[in-house]
Amino acid sequence: MAALTTKNIGGFLARQGIIVAFVLFMIGFALANDRFITMDNIFGVIRSSAILGVMALGVTFVVIGGNLDLSVGSMMSFSTIVVLDLHDKLGPALGIPAMYGMTLALGAFIGFLVGYLKLNSLIVTLGMLSAIHGLTLTYSGGKNMDIADKEGTWFGIFGQGSILGVPVPILIFALLAVVLSMVLAKTPFGRKVYAVGGNGMAATFSGVPRARVVFMTYLISAFCVATAGLIQASRSLGSQNTVGQGMELEVLAAVILGGASLLGGSGTVFKTVIGVLILGFIQNGLLLVGLEFYVQYVVTWVIIILAVWLDIAAKRGRLLSPIA
Amino acid sequence: MTDEKPALRLENIVKTFPGVRALDDVSFAVMPGEVHALMGENGAGKSTLMKVLGGILQPNEGRIFIEEESTIMTTPLDAKAKGVVFIHQELSLADELSVAENIFLGELPRKSFGRVDWGKLYEQTDAILKTLNVGFNARTRVGDLSIANQQMVEIARALTVDPRAVIFDEPTASLTDAEKVVLFDVIADLKSRGVGIVYISHRMEEIFKITDRISVLRDGQYRGTLETAKTDEDEVTQLMIGRSLDLSRNEEHREHGEVALEVRGLSCGDLYRDVSFKVHRGEVVGFYGLVGAGRTEIAETIFGLRDPSEGQILLDGQELRIHSPVDAIRHGISLVPEDRKGQGLVLGMNCRDNMTLPQVDDLTAGPFVSDGAEIAIFDQYRDKLDIRTPGWRQTVGNLSGGNQQKIVIGKWLSMHPNVLIVDEPTRGIDVGSKSEIHNLIRDLAGQGYAVIVISSEMPEVLHVSDRIVAMYHGRIMREFSAEEVTEDSLIQAISGIESEKVA
Structure with missing residues (x-):
């Protein structure tokens, strides 16, 4: 009986550990700093999480489909630099769709390699992380990109504007989250993403075109990255070449924290949004209690490794197991 | 033979899995210097018995004796240490390593500071290879050997421990006739050294050529042992198939x-x-x-x-x-594949979604999947095929094998193939x-499929x-x-x- 109880507690922690840890963190932060639970702070956290969040929505599709996307950080740099450059060359009305086109082309290329050629997504997107970074530097000649006439453009609306008091980045994040949530949960395509990620072989044996589904997940990811780049560029109207660098890991962290399995086949858009918020609040909380911002790198990764362990433990039904 | 101790003996072994009695009171003995065939249809319990012997599975009941000493095999390594060695159907060798490294993997001879004593390793290996009379040496890369020679490496590995019993699992499955002759010579040699040999095969011809006795399993039960010299294919077949x-x-x-x-x-x-x-x-x-x-x-x-x-x-x-x-x-045209869990089902998905997966594009209302249309199909085929599940939300991985199979069959029937x-x-x-699925298949033909x-x-x-x-x-x-x-x-x-x- 005692053994059974221990096992149950282990099982509960394995399933709900992230929520438990999050609640403990929140309580700790709230006690340590009374500014933590204020409307201003909460709104601020959501707004600063929006760019990360938009990217995480796309990566959710890729991960549920059983693959990884580590290229989103440098792809976001690419989108940001390109749209700023084209803003002055073509004007925003043409520059924005052109930037979307170029970013989607990158996503299509990755989707082709991983979906149709069946190359390992870790290797492909790790390679693309570096390749796209090089592409961005080549494009910009290594210089920062700035919009010449910052006063006379409407381009700032995506990053700085607000509608009915709600910042536009939050609106975009919310709108995309709702639409993509419907796509994933309600459409035949969404169902196929789960099937391909859950058991690609069985999906193939059921007539699901696996390669095309994987391809589409990377297109969706690229679309989200382009949108994130748009918000980023619009917010500062100028950017360095490295603006998105390292974000691929934070994005992946948010997706995993939300509970999407790295093995594919499980997760939801809603859970990813929760993951994004957890990450945002924890990082914000660490700053508010007075820790230097670089501490968050350590804490974030401790949490993520914990999350991955608990994910696998939940599958095994126990915290430790002699076999994988 | 009567006053000799069996090399290996099993007594009243029972092994159950949820819903299945895989081994039901099986007893079986191999004498030293005997080649003993173990026969039975697929699913008769041979591989479960082997896993019990090899320490991969623990029996629920029964005992294992090596030279009449009661023992428990905890792991495959433990079984080997106790002198019970397997030559598997699927070879488990590291292609990139030499023959010698493969044979002594995990127990390479050492010099000071943990360095490998290569001289000693090759010397010991060549000594073993010599007794097997093979055409390759200790330094050959295993990946360069034929399947037959790789099997010889496995056998050589078995000989490093002075085995009491060697178990061959379908050893001739991928051998040519000439290679079989070499294998049979090696088996004869092991036999003359007093090793007890368990020989698992479906091939009657070989069984009658090289074995001394034949034991038969059917439906997890021991069905008897025959002297090879005093029986014929008909009698063995009868015992294997039964009714x-x-x-x-x-x-x-x-x-x-x-x-x-x-x-x-x-x-x-x-x-x-x-x-x-x-x-x-x-x-x-x-x-x-x-x-x-x-x-x-x-x-x-x-x-x-x-x-x-x-x-x-x-x-x-x-x-x-x-x-x-x-x-x-x-x-x-539809296929219910042989590997139900690997190919037939997305185990983490629910029953309904698995069943409707191939036609999900057609079950839509506007851009979205229609819940109603899906549930209607699921309910219809749950009733038709008598699928026992608490509801469509149940994860397929939690169903029994029979119900899982019915989900796969329902998946295709609902599309009227x-x-x-x-x-x-x-x-x-x-x-x-089993018999439910059989009746179902007969019925389907009756309906014109x-x-x-x-x-x-x-x-x-x-x-x-x-x-x-x-x-x-x-x-x-x-x-x-x-x-x-x-x-x-x-x-x-x-x-x-x-x-x-x-x-």
Whole structure:
């Protein structure tokens, strides 16, 4: 009986550990700093999480489909630099769709390699992380990109504007989250993403075109990255070449924290949004209690490794197991 | 022999899995210097017995004795240390390492500071290889050896521990005739050294050539031991197949409809050659043969998973171009695959979503999947196939094997296929559900479906088929009607005996 109880507690922690840890963190932060639970702070956290969040929505599709996307950080740099450059060359009305086109082309290329050629997504997107970074530097000649006439453009609306008091980045994040949530949960395509990620072989044996589904997940990811780049560029109207660098890991962290399995086949858009918020609040909380911002790198990764362990433990039904 | 102690003895071994009694009170003994065949159909319990012996599974009841000393095998390494060694059907060697490294893997001779003593390693290895009389040496890279020679490396590995008993699991499955002779010499040599040998094989010819006694398992039970010299193939076959109550021969005589599926001169590389057959509406055609005879590969070709190198596939007289399962499904060809968990189901998904997966594009209201349409299909086929589940939300991985299989069958039936191919319909399914699935297959033919059943279990093939196609080594050896078929002729056909007569 005692053994059974221990096992149950282990099982509960394995399933709900992230929520438990999050609640403990929140309580700790709230006690340590009374500014933590204020409307201003909460709104601020959501707004600063929006760019990360938009990217995480796309990566959710890729991960549920059983693959990884580590290229989103440098792809976001690419989108940001390109749209700023084209803003002055073509004007925003043409520059924005052109930037979307170029970013989607990158996503299509990755989707082709991983979906149709069946190359390992870790290797492909790790390679693309570096390749796209090089592409961005080549494009910009290594210089920062700035919009010449910052006063006379409407381009700032995506990053700085607000509608009915709600910042536009939050609106975009919310709108995309709702639409993509419907796509994933309600459409035949969404169902196929789960099937391909859950058991690609069985999906193939059921007539699901696996390669095309994987391809589409990377297109969706690229679309989200382009949108994130748009918000980023619009917010500062100028950017360095490295603006998105390292974000691929934070994005992946948010997706995993939300509970999407790295093995594919499980997760939801809603859970990813929760993951994004957890990450945002924890990082914000660490700053508010007075820790230097670089501490968050350590804490974030401790949490993520914990999350991955608990994910696998939940599958095994126990915290430790002699076999994988 | 009576005053000798058995090299290895099992007493009243019971091993149960949820819903299945895989080994039911099995006792069995091998004497030193004896080659003892262990026979039984697929699913009779041979591999479970081997896993118990090898320390991979622990028996629920019963005891294991080595030279009459009671022992417990905790792990495969422990079994080896106690002198029980396996030569597996699938080799477990590291291709990139030398023969010597493979043989002494994990126990390489050491010098000071943990350095490997290569001189000693090669010396010891060559000494063992010499007794096996093989044409390669200790430094050869294992990946460069033939399958037969790799098997010799496995045997050499077994000899590092002075074994009491060596268990060969289908050792000749991928050997040529010349290579078999070498293997049999080695077995004879082991025998003369007083090692007890357990020899698992389906091949009667070999069994009668090299074994001293034959023990038979059926449905997890020990069915008796025969002296090889005093018995014949018929008696062994009888003991192996027996007659379980629910598996009578198919004796229905039905009128069949038009030809639904026809295959003409189909070949696919080395997998199978020049295969032709027809399946009528309302007919069950059974494909029987040993594992690796090419049956599954034919099914996969018809379902668009493999491209044939030659030949035609026709449906209702029209030639089809099938390059993917999507094409096959569009033409109403469906496949219930042999590996239910790996190929048939997305185990983490719920029952309904698994069942409707191939047609989810058609079950929409606007851009979204229609819950109502899906649930209607699920409910209809749950009732029709008597699928026992608490509800459609239940994760498929939590269902029993029989119910899982019904979900896969329902997945295709709900699309009203022209041809239903069922590969190993009852693998890993308990006896009760087995006969349900069999009845279901008979019923489907009765409703006018053209059905192909691929099975490695003879009673199953005899029970469900109107016609039986016997395959051996990628070729169709013979076709039998249900009335004319006999067990002997079937076994001969799938063992390639007729082909030898012709040649």
